[in-house]
Amino acid sequence: MLLEINRPSFLIKYLSSETSDEWIKLAISNPLEILIDHAHCERKAAGFAIQLMFRYPSEQDLAEVLSPIAREELEHFEKILYFLKDLGHGLRTLKPPPYGTELTKSIRKDEPNRMLDSFLIAGLIEARSHERLSLLALNSENESFKVLYQSLLESEARHFGIYWKLAKTKFSRNKTFKRLEELSKIESDILSQTYYEPRIHS
């Protein structure tokens, strides 16, 4: 049982709220389910990057950064698969929390707003994943889980940086910051509605 909650020494400034103690306790008490859910998150993050490459098929600058992101997410997905396998477990379907579906509803339909929102939402998901993997790395009760999360979390921060840079390169600074602030609030609101299953984004 988790007696004391450790939090990282940094705050992720683009997130409007910190993860609650409740989430940390629920996650730490369900290490396997959280890890399987995270495998699905890595797969979905790869899918999202590829989806953007399909939506803007002739934007070379996008392709140059999205393709390596997708590859790295898939590498992590495979790393978790083999980690689970070594423990005698494997992938299984988990009911996803409303997070992804709710967040993507905020993507505006008209271009170029659709592109800006897609970058920012992908970035926010990476930032939140970074925060939560940091919490798992600090608080997991099993050393091998700590080491695994530690090895995964840095790239989530880097991916956030890449999406953020894409947004700032293609859109005005003012427009980008203003929209990030709006979406960041929406992201925090979604997470504030309790979802009682242990998920990375519950």
Next chain:
Amino acid sequence: MLLEINRPSFLIKYLSSETSDEWIKLAISNPLEILIDHAHCERKAAGFAIQLMFRYPSEQDLAEVLSPIAREELEHFEKILYFLKDLGHGLRTLKPPPYGTELTKSIRKDEPNRMLDSFLIAGLIEARSHERLSLLALNSENESFKVLYQSLLESEARHFGIYWKLAKTKFSRNKTFKRLEELSKIESDILSQTYYEPRIHS
């Protein structure tokens, strides 16, 4: 101008027909367009593998082989991007030939037939790509293009082998061979209908 057509010393036994001289001549006369089209093919092949991972999210054995396929396709996609960039070119949208859309119409809607057909069609596309990249490696008039195609073509054959093994592992030998024969004829029929744009699968 291409004076003499070189063909590989092997025949790909799962394909019902060999590529025509006409295709080779059209492809060799349009090296840049064919290469850009091939970049899109690598992207689409990664997308197809990931789509299968999304359709069967808890099948660990699938995930273990599809995720590395998708990563390798993306690596090749990036390799072509930088090759094009060095030549002063980049990605651009090309009208795709009917090949992919027509072929995927043959995927039956009911499981497990849908899974079998998906493996076999993915495999046939890889086999055809292998054949055509071999022709491009043999006949391209520019040495750097030859070298590039040579470096890409082996993995297409390996990917065919992986999809074929997946099919044989999950379905009876008889059922798998019978369906491959049907789909292979469909694949050749689609290519026999002339499409006058230089594309990997025209």
